[in-house]
Amino acid sequence: MDVSQYLEIFIDETNEHLQNLSDCIMELEKDPENMDTINEIFRAAHSLKGMAGTMGFKRMQHLTHDMENVFQEVRSDKIRVNSAMIDLLFKCLDAIDGYLENVKESSEEGTEDNELIIKELNDFIATANGAPSASEQEQPASEGSAQSESASEASGEGYEKKYLNVSPNEAEAAKIMEAAESGKHVYGFTVYVEKECMLKAARAFLVFKAVEEFGQILLYNPVSADIEAEKFESDFSIFVATTEDCEKIIAAAKAVSEIEEVVGGEIKEEKEEEGKETAPAVQEETADAPAETPAAKPQSQSAAGKKQAVAKPVTNRTVRVDIEKLDALMNQVSELIIAKNSLVSISSGGSGDFQDQTFHEQIEYLERITTSLHESVMKVRMVPIESVVAKFPRMIRDLSRKLDKKMDLYMTGEDTELDRTVVDQIGDPLQHLLRNSADHGLEDNETRRAKGKPEVGSIFLNAFQEGNNVIIQVGDDGNGIDVDAVRAKAIERGVITEEQAESMSQKEIVNLLFLPSFSMAKKITDISGRGVGLDVVRSNIEALGGDVEVATELGEGTTFTVRLPLTLAIIQALMVEVRDEKYAIALNSISNIEDIPVRDIKYVEASEVIHLRGKVIPLIRLEEVVDIGPKEEQPEHLTVVIVQKGDNLAGIVVDRLMGQQEIVIKSLGKFINNNKIISGATILGDGEVALILDVNVLM
Amino acid sequence: MANKALEVIEKQSKQYIVVMVGNEQYGIDISYIDNIVRMQKITRVPRIQPYFNGIINLRGEIVSVMSIRKKMGLEEDVFTHSSRIIILKIEEKGALGIIVDEVREVVNLSEDEIEKVSNKGRFINGIGTHGDELISLLEINAIVDEGQ
Numbered sequence: 001m002d003v004s005q006y007l008e009i010f011i012d013e014t015n016e017h018l019q020n021l022s023d024c025i026m027e028l029e030k031d032p033e034n035m036d037t038i039n040e041i042f043r044a045a046h047s048l049k050g051m052a053g054t055m056g057f058k059r060m061q062h063l064t065h066d067m068e069n070v071f072q073e074v075r076s077d078k079i080r081v082n083s084a085m086i087d088l089l090f091k092c093l094d095a096i097d098g099y100l101e102n103v104k105e106s107s108e109e110g111t112e113d114n115e116l117i118i119k120e121l122n123d124f125i126a127t128a129n130g131a132p133s134a135s136e137q138e139q140p141a142s143e144g145s146a147q148s149e150s151a152s153e154a155s156g157e158g159y160e161k162k163y164l165n166v167s168p169n170e171a172e173a174a175k176i177m178e179a180a181e182s183g184k185h186v187y188g189f190t191v192y193v194e195k196e197c198m199l200k201a202a203r204a205f206l207v208f209k210a211v212e213e214f215g216q217i218l219l220y221n222p223v224s225a226d227i228e229a230e231k232f233e234s235d236f237s238i239f240v241a242t243t244e245d246c247e248k249i250i251a252a253a254k255a256v257s258e259i260e261e262v263v264g265g266e267i268k269e270e271k272e273e274e275g276k277e278t279a280p281a282v283q284e285e286t287a288d289a290p291a292e293t294p295a296a297k298p299q300s301q302s303a304a305g306k307k308q309a310v311a312k313p314v315t316n317r318t319v320r321v322d323i324e325k326l327d328a329l330m331n332q333v334s335e336l337i338i339a340k341n342s343l344v345s346i347s348s349g350g351s352g353d354f355q356d357q358t359f360h361e362q363i364e365y366l367e368r369i370t371t372s373l374h375e376s377v378m379k380v381r382m383v384p385i386e387s388v389v390a391k392f393p394r395m396i397r398d399l400s401r402k403l404d405k406k407m408d409l410y411m412t413g414e415d416t417e418l419d420r421t422v423v424d425q426i427g428d429p430l431q432h433l434l435r436n437s438a439d440h441g442l443e444d445n446e447t448r449r450a451k452g453k454p455e456v457g458s459i460f461l462n463a464f465q466e467g468n469n470v471i472i473q474v475g476d477d478g479n480g481i482d483v484d485a486v487r488a489k490a491i492e493r494g495v496i497t498e499e500q501a502e503s504m505s506q507k508e509i510v511n512l513l514f515l516p517s518f519s520m521a522k523k524i525t526d527i528s529g530r531g532v533g534l535d536v537v538r539s540n541i542e543a544l545g546g547d548v549e550v551a552t553e554l555g556e557g558t559t560f561t562v563r564l565p566l567t568l569a570i571i572q573a574l575m576v577e578v579r580d581e582k583y584a585i586a587l588n589s590i591s592n593i594e595d596i597p598v599r600d601i602k603y604v605e606a607s608e609v610i611h612l613r614g615k616v617i618p619l620i621r622l623e624e625v626v627d628i629g630p631k632e633e634q635p636e637h638l639t640v641v642i643v644q645k646g647d648n649l650a651g652i653v654v655d656r657l658m659g660q661q662e663i664v665i666k667s668l669g670k671f672i673n674n675n676k677i678i679s680g681a682t683i684l685g686d687g688e689v690a691l692i693l694d695v696n697v698l699m
Numbered sequence: 700m701a702n703k704a705l706e707v708i709e710k711q712s713k714q715y716i717v718v719m720v721g722n723e724q725y726g727i728d729i730s731y732i733d734n735i736v737r738m739q740k741i742t743r744v745p746r747i748q749p750y751f752n753g754i755i756n757l758r759g760e761i762v763s764v765m766s767i768r769k770k771m772g773l774e775e776d777v778f779t780h781s782s783r784i785i786i787l788k789i790e791e792k793g794a795l796g797i798i799v800d801e802v803r804e805v806v807n808l809s810e811d812e813i814e815k816v817s818n819k820g821r822f823i824n825g826i827g828t829h830g831d832e833l834i835s836l837l838e839i840n841a842i843v844d845e846g847q
Contacts, residue, residue, distance in 0.1 A: 668761060675745065689754055
């Protein structure tokens with residue numbers, strides 16, 4: 001076993017702890033007196049320290065240790081929380097995040113010592129305390145001993161010294177004898193892992209690794225193979241030969257996160273004696289780590305009650321799965337659907353053998369199964385957007401400072417779920433939009449007061465599901481977009497001509513903001529305004545198969561609406577034909593299908609339109625879009641697929657409709673330059689390739 | 700000892716697949732080649748680079764197919780029964796098909812049978828001599844490169 005296999009767990013957990021810390025510190029800023037939050041921060045910092053220590057990331061451990069010290073002081077009411085401290089804590093988080101990034105890239109923490117931050121932390125303790133660090137150590141000690149009584153009592157009940165019941169086999173006994181003869185102490189330990197812990201074997205390994213720094217492990221109970229295979233309840237025992245103190249080893253083992261309790265003592269011939277000897281050790285050890293006591297107490301009670309079947313806390317019944325495995329599963333489902341489609345196409349081929357009624361029924365049955373299988377796999381891949389949006393409150397706080405504007409972020413629908421791949425990639429665009437709102441959207445404090453608006457600006461992020469799409473709205477109650485200014489700028493930059501500007505609607509003008517190199521920022525800041533913002537946002541979102549729209553009211557605010565597809569890989573599509581080429585149009589963008597007599601086509605500004613139920617709908621000839629010449633003879637009737645994007649409609653003229661089909665979206669690869677109108681390809685039942693039209697681009 | 704001798708040979712010689720494009724023989728480094736398939740229906744993709752013919756279905760995967768003739772500025776392809784699509788595997792960018800008129804043979808060329816050329820043409824990195832035949836060795840990176 002080597003430690004690198006736990007690197008992923010370490011990274012995951014550090015991320016969780018960092019997020020948790022960030023949330024708590026935000027909370028603390030609002031409510032500096034909240035003891036629960038302070039305790040939570042302390043615990044998270046402590047766990048971080050322990051994890052960094054076991055993984056051998058000394059710099060990270062050092063930093064988190066000093067951070068923990070600050071909280072020690074806060075807990076004991078020696079330091080008041082103030083905004084300078086909050087800033088400093090966020091700096092720490094950023095530094096830890098920096099380490100984590102290094103770990104992710106190179107499995108090393110890097111060489112940055114962050115001495116400055118550490119010094120600031122220590123200064124903070126010193127100045128706030130008004131006393132040298134001596135008193136600092138005194139305090140936790142006395143606090144700890146106050147609690148140690150109840151704690152040791154609890155540990156006495158809840159945590160049996162099971163190692164006392166372990167009987168070594170001959171070989172092990174020989175080893176123990178040998179170690180004892182060579183002048184080493186032999187200690188026995190029983191380690192209790194938290195019951196909710198997902199990867200007990202990993203924890204056990206980390207404990208072994210920590211312990212092995214001090215000495216040699218002589219005996220495992222259960223045997224090490226069983227521990228590796230997680231074949232133990234929640235505790236295991238080890239015998240260690242060492243020259244170090246028992247307490248040191250206990251402390252090191254307890255520093256591993258999700259370890260609930262460690263009890264231990266020297267192994268001697270008479271077992272009665274051991275019991276007495278170890279008792280003070282346990283007491284001292286709890287005093288050493290007061291951080292654990294508030295957490296350990298309720299847990300120890302539940303551990304004690306285990307045998308009486310007291311209700312355990314409901315654990316989340318989840319499994320962590322590598323996204324690659326899910327991708328593989330998804331690919332297999334895709335293959336299955338392609339195979340199913342080819343069966344369908346054979347059965348509808350009409351040759352006599354396949355006209356059997358039961359055959360058709362079975363095919364239909366198969367279709368139902370594959371469709372629901374696909375849905376299940378999709379659901380497995382769905383994760384709440386929370387993981388992405390959780391970092392935004394912190395970001396807005398920082399922006400508020402930096403820009404010297406007062407603002408609050410309101411978020412709803414954090415539990416809205418999206419495909420994992422989409423969630424991974426939606427962070428940057430949303431961040432861009434929020435920064436945009438903070439920087440350009442909101443007015444400064446004086447302007448807001450002068451306008452009679454509340455001084456504190458509001459930024460909101462609302463997510464919800466709508467049909468097959470997820471909508472994320474990002475907006476503010478700032479000044480809105482000055483359409484005339486955009487128009488003037490566009491003309492000045494030569495993006496549009498004055499004549500064009502005349503005929504453009506407000507909405508069209510506002511949409512110019514999404515063009516590359518079109519920034520409205522009056523002054524360029526490092527937050528936004530380099531003209532790389534909105535066009536990147538749009539292309540990122542379009543790459544995910546979504547789109548973005550903007551609505552604005554001058555003086556009232558701006559809202560960006562991001563629309564994303566729920567799924568990426570498999571969609572229902574309408575298959576259409578132009579001459580002998582087959583194209584797929586996503587069913588969810590189709591509003592209806594019309595048969596239009598050619599004589600009903602009207603012209604507006606030399607473009608073909610149709611007038612349908614009170615609406616003027618522009619016609620798009622697919623043959624022109626895909627560069628096939630017009631037909632030699634014009635038919636009298638046109639087949640028109642009416643597609644919808646937001647409030648806009650367009651009619652796509654095709655030769656023939658082939659029907660609806662479930663299709664698997666495949667990428668065109670990296671060689672062909674994306675021409676945007678084709679968003680991918682799919683393989684039909686007969687093995688032929690059809691292209692998928694992106695109607696959003698056509699409109 | 701025998702192993703050592705073998706190593707020396709491996710170091711110095713490379714295998715090439717010899718293909719015909721027009722009336723010229725080209726050699727493609729075999730380590731780039733994933734597969735060779737018969738000509739099949741190529742689905743046209745509108746509005747792409749002119750030297751791409753389109754995409755094919757290679758056992759359930761979509762693979763882009765390039766006309767090496769058009770890329771090198773030669774005349775249009777004429778597909779015959781001996782035309783083949785050579786599937787190259789390119790790191791990072793994935794699979795790419797190139798159309799050749801004929802696949803001839805696999806040859807071993809040692810370093811002293813290859814004459815390095817510079818500025819001879821963008822797509823060639825050397826000329827190999829095999830018997831009395833000349834084989835132009837294709838520079839795959841130049842073919843994949845989009846800098847045209």
